[in-house]
Amino acid sequence: MYDEDNRGQFHFSPRSGWMNDPNGLLHYRGTYHFYFQHAPDSLVWDTMHWGHATSPDLVHWQQQANALEPATHPGDLWSGGGVVDGRNTSGLKDGDHDPILVFSGTQGVRMFYSLDGGMTFSAYDEGRIIAQPSGQESRDPKVVWHEPSQTWAMVVWSNDNGNGADFFVSPDLRTWERTSRYVTDWFFECPDFTPMPLDGEVVWVLRDARGSYVVGDFDGREFRTDWTEPRTITANPGGAAGHYYAAQSFDNMPDGRVVTMAWQGLNHGKVWTGNASFPVQQRLVATPDGPRVFSEPVDELASLRQSTTTRGPELLETQLEPLAGTTYELEATFDLSEASTGSFTFRLRSTREVTYDIGAGLLDGVPVPPAADGSLTIRLLVDRGQLAVFAADGAYYACYNIDFTADDSIELTTTVPLPLKSLTLHQLASIW
Template structure:
């Protein structure tokens, strides 16, 4: 029954069994994308944290390899990152071509940073005998190191989550670390702790420049309750991060859904890709699935979009080429108060291109099951917002799960809509991934139909395509 259970994702990575949460140690090395992750090998709750391990050649199909790094006398293995030390800056490898180095938090009497290294493409790891490389006795939350090479200052840079702010450290060799600076105490939000940071250098579309982006995961205080990811744009000079946003500015959420958290990027790639944990700490421990608990989002390629001086994160979802059976429908005009229905499968990619809407149009799509359950996305241009309704299906496991999940359109007209439908999730990408919303669902039935509806005025659709996506298992 493994991989065939009710609600088991067929397009998203899950372990065969037991608990997972944050993606860790993302690195591309010698033809493989590595996905490490927080893993409990002994049960379906958050405990006994190890690093689990999976690999992929296309960021879509994954092979689970089991436990990679296990607890020791310093504590359990919390979140962190991995890098390709291609020039053996650490001196941990016999060859000048180096290998993989993992940097992770150990949760024991306090939270400290340790490292391990691998000479066999991440299959086995040797822990550094001088661990921890960054000790800690004072700060309660001192974790989730994300490390990357900063070319301008010729050093490894670590960004570390410290409760209500981030700290930056620098190192020539991944072993000896020097404190550089802190950022964030003057910024919202501090209802929950800051976690799982990342520091990115992303291209700006249609511009001959790049900009720095600082990622912050926060639990709680997300835009729709619970955990979520937001970001700052700005400049990093090798020591300090200088944001474009002022403390009074509205937070920029990477994903307005309820179920996208702890997202971090792969090291050693030409383009920038990331993946998130597809869950929310409000109900992660009681989600109605077994023998696994939790999944990863689909991987996404990142860039920045600039308009009127404002920088927004764009996310292009990754699926496998040639993995689909595409069906196209002719364009349609949906009259006010009317709808059009299309038969689809419950593992599908849906693409809509709109010929034209107005600043006051209200329209959307509904995903309907063979038992009459409806999961609706409504776009309201006049209110500058979209709402995903997931009040149906299995919802009674947590009072925080049923929701009307809202997101901002940043005063931009919606021209394209992509939806990735899986057995227990729907990922929405508007305007080619400029606005995203990731939400888990637990329908009693099977999604079989897509309804396109118009509320207050006609909607003209240029093209409708849906593709049946085959299982990754």
């Protein structure tokens, strides 16, 4: 069933049924846990469960039994976050494993805990509400450790006086105090809240389901930012069930990386609907326009590389000798230092074009200037139903579901002679 023509071969999708938002992403003792919104017996959104998949490397995923089920876990099992309580602040530890706690619920937050490494969960205190957000509607709790205050923080979307985020604080993950609210029209659903280094200091990135984000300070009780408008993680932001939605970062990463995965809702087959985006590692970079989140594929992608083709350096006159592939990674670096007009285009499987306008400095219509030396690198991840585009060391990131044809052609054309410094094509193996 994993070999349907349009099922991604290195993007996770459920064996069967519907999936949407990533939930409770975390790392524990060498295993990455990816929980997700799941309707196992439906091809459309239905009664929510928490599906579960595990991986040793963020790339090869194995689906496990559902982690949360409505028959045994109370409340609406909608989106939420998860943490590893390695300090046992909750006092729930009983045995060798650290407690793993996940949070869910609408119009009130409920907690579920695991004492077997994240495989099975029990409802805390019979599923009572442990945190009550403001407003008539609320959902999608995300929990993170705040190192300076040695406490836990929770952010929850709610509609009190418009869209916004309620902030809570807790010493033990069981008792929560609501401390502040950040109100802004753009902020809707599925918050992610992440500390990230910038110029030797730690700042906080608050983002919503569409990938809109602002950068600010968090003192353990209140989030503040001087940004008046958000930026977006991807160059193609959209809504639910689109190309990229509800990205969440992993908790308890062993190497300190910020790694996120999102829901892509436009890929489906005979027995399944939806897939996860390929995981990206993110960093905050100081730019002339202010701090920006840069995104690149996780380094573990290299484990999928099979045969490799290289080209360059050479002068690209009009068209590169055709290449072929259906699931692959392609990276090309161009020298634009002497070029002032024209464009070059990748045409992928006779279905999708990716174009850079040299004179305007636009990649598919988005400003992406070359590096100081005039070079520009573009990196493509192409799967059976997915396309990710990266450029300029991760300053540009776009994430798509694409209904590719069966054609395996890869074409690179230019309207002006252009130095191609290098091109590398890696055919990628299936994770299944």
